[in-house]
Every structure is written in C-alpha cells, then in structure tokens.
Amino acid sequence: xxxxxxxxxxxxxxxxxxxxxxxxxxxxxxxxxxxxxxxxxxxxxxxxxxxxxxxxxxxxxxxxxxxxxxxxxxxxxxxxxxxxxxxxxxxxxxxxxxxxxxxxxxxxxxxxxxxxxxxxxxxxxxxxxxxxxxxxxxxxxxxxxxxxxxxxxxxxxxxxxxxxxxxxxxxxxxxxxxxxxxxxxxxxxxxxxxxxxxxxxxxxxxxxxxxxxxxxxxxxxxxxxxxxxxxxxxxxxxxxxxxxxxxxxxxxxxxxxxxxxxxxxxxxxxxxxxxxxxxxxxxxxxxxxxxxxxxxxxxxxxxxxxxxxxxxxxxxxxxxxxxxxxxxxxxxxxxxxxxxxxxxxxxxxxxxxxxxxxxxxxxxxxxxxxxxxxxxxxxxxxxxxxx
Numbered sequence: 001x002x003x004x005x006x007x008x009x010x011x012x013x014x015x016x017x018x019x020x021x022x023x024x025x026x027x028x029x030x031x032x033x034x035x036x037x038x039x040x041x042x043x044x045x046x047x048x049x050x051x052x053x054x055x056x057x058x059x060x061x062x063x064x065x066x067x068x069x070x071x072x073x074x075x076x077x078x079x080x081x082x083x084x085x086x087x088x089x090x091x092x093x094x095x096x097x098x099x100x101x102x103x104x105x106x107x108x109x110x111x112x113x114x115x116x117x118x119x120x121x122x123x124x125x126x127x128x129x130x131x132x133x134x135x136x137x138x139x140x141x142x143x144x145x146x147x148x149x150x151x152x153x154x155x156x157x158x159x160x161x162x163x164x165x166x167x168x169x170x171x172x173x174x175x176x177x178x179x180x181x182x183x184x185x186x187x188x189x190x191x192x193x194x195x196x197x198x199x200x201x202x203x204x205x206x207x208x209x210x211x212x213x214x215x216x217x218x219x220x221x222x223x224x225x226x227x228x229x230x231x232x233x234x235x236x237x238x239x240x241x242x243x244x245x246x247x248x249x250x251x252x253x254x255x256x257x258x259x260x261x262x263x264x265x266x267x268x269x270x271x272x273x274x275x276x277x278x279x280x281x282x283x284x285x286x287x288x289x290x291x292x293x294x295x296x297x298x299x300x301x302x303x304x305x306x307x308x309x310x311x312x313x314x315x316x317x318x319x320x321x322x323x324x325x326x327x328x329x330x331x332x333x334x335x336x337x338x339x340x341x342x343x344x345x346x347x348x349x350x351x352x353x354x355x356x357x358x359x360x361x362x363x364x365x366x367x368x369x370x371x372x373x374x375x376x377x378x379x380x381x382x383x384x385x386x387x
C-alpha cells in the first residue's frame with residue numbers, strides 16, 4: 001500500500017457528558033484547507049470507522065469530515081486524524097441515502113442533483129414533476145420526503161427491517177413488495193404538520209410558504225455516514241417582507257431521528273414559525289410538554305389505494321430552548337412555536353417509530369418512554385474539541 005500524502009494531522013477529543021452509553025454519535029470536524037483539497041482521511045488505529053468528506057457549500061471542495069463513534073458513560077475518547085490530498089477508494093457499508101428523481105413519460109425516473117422552479121409555478125405541477133413528489137432522505141429505519149410545493153410537508157416511510165430500500169420502492173411500495181417484507185409510506189398528513197414540517201405562524205395558526213420568487217430542492221450529500229437534502233425559498237413574503245430561507249434535513253447511519261437546520265436572510269424582527277407532529281386519525285394518543293418535546297401514537301390509512309391496510313406509527317419532535325417560544329395543541333396537531341436563536345437560525349429534530357418496525361417500540365407507552373430518553377440525549381450533546 002502506498003503511503004498517502006499528508007496535509008495536516010488533527011487530534012479530535014470526544015466527551016460524553018452523561019452517565020449513559022451512547023451509540024452512533026456524529027462527530028463533525030472542519031477540514032477546509034486554503035488552496036488545498038482534502039480528498040481522504042485516516043483515523044489512526046480505527047480502520048473500522050466509516051468516514052465521509054462533505055462539500056456543504058457547493059464550492060467543489062470538502063469542508064467537513066463526519067464519522068460516528070460509540071461512547072461509554074462519561075467517557076472521553078481521542079482520535080488522531082490525518083488529512084490527505086490523495087483520493088482513495090473505500091468500501092464502507094452505506095447507512096443513508098438521498099435522491100431527487102424526475103417524473104418522465106418513459107418511466108425511467110432519472111436522478112438529478114437539484115431542481116428549481118419560478119415563484120409563479122403551479123403547486124400541483126411542481127408536486128407532480130418529481131417522482132415521489134419531492135426530495136427523499138433515507139436512514140436504516142425510516143425515510144422521509146419533503147414535498148415540492150408550498151406546503152413542503154414531511155411525509156414518512158417506515159420499514160420492517162433496518163436496511164436501505166428506497167432505491168427499490170421509491171416510496172410507492174406494491175402489494176408484492178409488502179408481501180416480500182418491504183416497508184411503505186405510513187402517514188396521511190392531510191392539513192396537519194405531519195412529522196416536523198416547517199410552517200410560518202400567523203394569527204395563531206400554521207401557514208404555508210406561498211408567495212416566493214423561486215423554490216428549489218437539492219441533494220447536498222449522500223453517503224455511508226450521513227445524507228443531507230436542502231429546501232430553499234427565495235423572496236418568501238413573510239410579515240410583509242421578502243425573506244430568503246434555506247432548510248436542511250440530515251439523517252445519520254444507525255439513526256431513526258432527523259436533524260433540521262433553517263437559516264434566513266432578511267428576516268423581520270420577532271418573526272415566529274411553527275412545527276410539530278400530527279395527531280393520528282385512529283386511536284391517537286399524544287403529549288406536548290412546555291420544554292419542547294411532543295409525541296403521538298396511533299393508526300391511519302396512509303394509502304387510499306390500499307384502504308384495507310392500516311399502519312400504526314409513533315411520531316416525535318424536540319425543539320431546543322433557544323428556538324422554543326411556546327407550545328400549542330389544536331384539532332390536528334401538537335405544535336411547537338419557533339423563534340430564531342441569537343444567530344437568526346432555527347434547529348429542531350424529529351423521529352419516528354412504527355408497529356411494523358422490528359426495532360421500534362410497539363406501544364404508545366413504550367414509544368413515549370423512548371422519546372423522553374431521546375430528549376436526554378438531545379439536551380446533552382457530546383463535546384468535541386479539535387487541535
């Protein structure tokens with residue numbers, strides 16, 4: 001094996017601040033080098049750890065390294081990392097996937113990297129032009145799609161077995177595929193916020209993203225460690241002022257939760273927004289706390305073309321204190337009212353389980369217990385130091 005060229009060596013220290021073990025903890029490290037491109041890394045002594053280099057700002061250069069670690073209670077681990085300009089081939093097992101595919105008359109559904117529409121495009125035409133109606137983001141346990149229209153709703157796909165399978169089903173699982181053990185679209189959103197859909201908030205109610213100059217979706221990265229999709233709206237007229245907004249959705253290998261990051265330009269002061277989880281149509285149970293955690297469990301008929309099949313699912317969302325203004329329950333939602341933090345950004349995370357999911361809790365009580373345990377992890381992120 002040829003020795004790789006060396007640009008820089010880093011020491012990365014990761015500390016678990018709580019007395020609980022943690023699995024698949026994301027560690028992100030800035031790696032941008034002025035005038036030099038990082039094409040590979042070596043995590044010394046840990047050839048088993050999958051790594052990924054991502055170009056997040058679309059300038060053609062990797063600017064962030066990401067890998068996952070398991071940590072014992074209150075443990076601190078140190079990793080020596082070498083950055084190299086030499087490209088290497090890797091064989092890491094894929095743990096996430098993202099794509100956008102076009103609808104076409106030949107039913108080839110070609111994959112594309114990004115798509116943009118003018119602000120006066122018809123919502124139904126945008127929605128129907130994409131196979132699956134929007135960008136798709138897949139983890140091992142579930143998948144989401146974000147609709148390409150003014151709603152930009154998050155829809156949910158649950159799996160029977162942890163694996164990647166959206167390349168086969170494309171969110172449109174057939175009865176034969178169901179018999180063969182594939183998962184399916186499990187949510188009928190209606191007028192709700194579904195699972196963590198981002199909305200404006202005016203006059204005490206959620207509002208969709210209606211008046212814009214352009215709308216776009218993009219696959220930021222797709223890889224073995226994480227995948228990211230981006231939804232952008234330029235010139236969204238909100239509170240009487242045009243606002244540019246970018247939403248990013250991220251899923252990591254071995255995770256069932258998704259992280260959301262929203263950035264704005266030109267946002268009026270004291271603007272508020274909302275998200276949340278829907279109440280399920282059949283036998284819904286749920287809760288909403290003042291601390292920004294909400295959950296629901298129940299059943300629905302997600303596919304009216306297969307009305308004989310119901311699905312029981314669990315939904316959950318958590319909003320950090322810096323972005324939580326208040327909470328509210330309405331007829332169809334458990335809502336969390338959002339405000340930008342001191343940097344003008346909004347972050348939150350959502351997660352899901354399902355009765356068909358072999359790795360998920362299988363009752364409302366167990367699902368709600370899982371959400372409270374998940375909240376502890378979200379409130380106590382690992383501490384990462386880079387030297």
